Amino acid sequence: MTSLASRRQTPLPTAHQRMQMPLEQPDDSRGHIEQENSRLRRLGIDTGDEHVVFLQSDSPICSSEGFIARSRVELHVADRRLVATLEVVHGDLLAVDEAGLSESAWRALAPKPNERAYFSHAPTVESLAFVRRKIYGHELDSAQFQAVVSDIAGRRYSGIELAAFIAACANGRLSEPEVGYLTQAMVASGSRLHWPGAVIVDKHCVGGLPGNRTTPIVVSIATALGLVMPKTSSRAITSPAGTADTMEMLAPVDIGIEAMRRVVERTGGCIIWGGSVNFSPADDVLIRIERALGVDGEGQLVASVLSKKIAAGSTHVVIDIPVGPTAKVRSQQEADSLSALIQRVGSRLGLQVRTVLSDGRAPVGRGIGPALEAHDVMAVLARDKTAPADLRERSLLLAAQVIELAGLATLPIDAMAMARNTLDSGKALTQFLAICEAQGGLRTPGVAAFQHPVTTSLEGRVTCIDNRRLAQAAKLAGAPHSPLAGLTLDASLGSRVSKDQPLFTLHAQTQGELAYALEFVSRHPNIVEVGTP
Template identity: 45%
Template sequence: MRLETTRIDIGTTRPLVLLNTVDATELGAHPLDRLRIEENGTTTGIVKVTDELVEQGVLGVTEPLHHVRGPIDVALAGTPQSVQYVRKKLNDIELEDDELEAIVKDIHENRLSDIELSAYVSAVYANGLSLQETKHLTRAMTDIGRQLSWDAPVVADKHSIGGVAGNCVTPIIVSIVAAAGLTMPKTSSRAVTSPAGTADVVEVFCDVEFSMDEIESIVAEANGCLVWGGGVDLSPVDDAIIRAENPLSIDPPGQLMASVLSKKRSAGSTHVVIDIPYGEGAKVESLADSRELADDIKRVGAHLDVAVTCAITHGTEPIGHGVGPVLEARDILAVLHGEGPESLRLKSVRLAEMLLTHCGVDASAADILESGAALERFRHIVAAQDGDPDVEPDDLEPGSESTTVRAERSGVVTSVDNRQLCDLARRAGAPKDSRAGLVIHKSTADPVEPGDDLYTIYAETGNKRAAAETLAADREPIRVRSKTDALVEQR
């Protein structure tokens, strides 16, 4: 069939094509079928059928296919072989190397529909990946994208598996390690299940999207960088998978390992510290599971020739006071100034010390931070990434809409639930609304009197503030019990 084309903008990253119902009937095409488009080679689109958006004889093409110009010839195309492999994984059957490679290739080439990609993510979440599958998936995800290389024999890196509110240690660690003379080109993801990924927080200070050449220039100037990995095609399949995971708020362990380590290998990292928080409300809830995950991560890292060490840290409550891009950015600056939340300072120093030791550098992370060298290096990196190096904590204002949740009785804080706090911050608009989120006023074991502030919700609109308040009314992210009840809970 020969059709004219028209551009359609419906805000999708998928290569969708819109067929009029009459044309679809003639072709025998149904929604989610593939359409082969002959135009300077062969391109494939995923079918949507409509009565009104396009006329008979016209093919609507979405942004990924805007290069297609009519008139063009179209015909039905077969379903990608990788869809069978997704179905195989749904049936809890281990995938072969070539089957994983086919899935990765088809994700990269946008040949899977949103439903098929979600099915893949759901299959991995429900049935898991074996260590062998994880190794081959990681290698396939690494090989499909571009890779950075560096002259330095040791290239430092750090990553957290997430799940802890306000865990914004990375910019502090990069500043310390780069100030110690190591090369640390930190590429980070945006948020998956959290109210702020590292890239979301750093974007408060400066640009995070750069070309390969620009990243190399920034690192040459500042010893390090804090950029979004998705902007330079490093393990690009990971970003497509993250987009599918995000609405489901899932991050299965095998896919998590493949995600983290494919990005580290693609960034040219040689020595990596992986932070694995564990505890109630974290992604990994038991110490035994965290140790098992650490062992698996190190095995997959060795498969990629990346030296990995893991820090198993307590993740039962937030690190820092702020949750959300701007609020976490304020905590970062405060710690670099020698102030700020003590929990954030201690964890940053501990992980930086581990990374320096892992890289064979004899230097004190605490001394570098306290001397002001880390703050100076952070400002250098921000300036190199087109930001304002002189920004101060008070310059970063949260959303204008706020409400504070207060204690209704006296007692003691017996728990602070990361997952609930993250849910509240996301309901308030984070990370999309950079000034949205929470400020946490109490920690576990703190004494509480009636009327004491527990946490404050910030939003950029009244509707989102109200939505977060409604959720807060059904949750208890900061649990207060009488001293007697608290003793009973401890037993």
């Protein structure tokens, strides 16, 4: 008989070691349920990115394992494992021998016909000790951040545990070295690309400004001049459209890492959805919780942005920071602090980073929403006389910054001339069409079926535009999940308007969504504020 003392000499495997151990078949002696008691069923329930499994309240699995609602469980299907959150179902939705899967869990497990699942408690997540350490105000080192981020990327944290980590790191609680460690850990959590050549450029905007869709134009100008720009972009987090949402109106963006390589090798650049290439996957998990909390801490923002640039193989990055009272960055002091942190952490990690503080007092362009922003992008590239001048000029400014940072020009005036000539000559449009073709073919954005102008009862000058409420109106109209929805601005900041003139026009794909947005607008009549003489 083995004594207690002798048993203690053999340490238990860590959670990470357990995940690497060969899969063992369960047996009743360990409290597991026979495979036939856990038939898999796709329920068609969308839980976002969270993996959820549903069991009937009378399921023998719950009683034998002691599972309750919100338990973290590990599913075993053949040689595959998945950690998920358990939800308990009352009623007759599921039989006692069935396990229902959410859409994300079903996609992750990809069960074959007649495959069965069996359950165990999820492995202990040892890196939570470091999260608790951070909650109490202690600094973490590189190895500790690596452990936390590895478990986040492996979906081993619950939503509550993710929220705890985010809160512990928010509001200036990350030191500059910690931001660097978090960035490096995020890079290590996913794929990473390397390209030939010493200069690989990129551009990013920290967000908070509706309609600021400069990326497709900047990529087209930069790559037309021979620069390499493998641009990955996000979908909307809290906005009516992300760059990937807008670009998807013009070409496929969910193309995978090998297709991305081919596009860049063929054209010098791409504009794709970052989620399709597994860059910094831990960041994608954290963003889902940040969106729900409405928290976007400075240190985590920097780590998010820089990790994806490094993972994409970039060496020279221009970062646009719009500053305005209703933008994400609201004051000059905030902008200066963020700019300095981005540059210092970027330098620490071997990136050449240039920040640009831009005007964030009002939206850019006329369209807000995926298709409407795509129409603006095409108008600028096609040199249409009706193209929004502010989107054109901001795109040229940022393209010039990329050109100068990459060393194609030594003076700002020369860089701007190169950018303007590339756009005005039609070379940027030709390049953009080539990128679209390489990504799967050019698409034509549609137009929403329902439109309604919002007019002013005053005569005067537009003195203020509330970016946040304008974006909210576009989202209530259906953007971005209804890609043709959103709004178009009919009056710009500083322009004169007459009584009954439209200030903006709501676009919706259904009458219900249009009514929803109009109700919000009626409660906030000064989204576009008109000052009288």
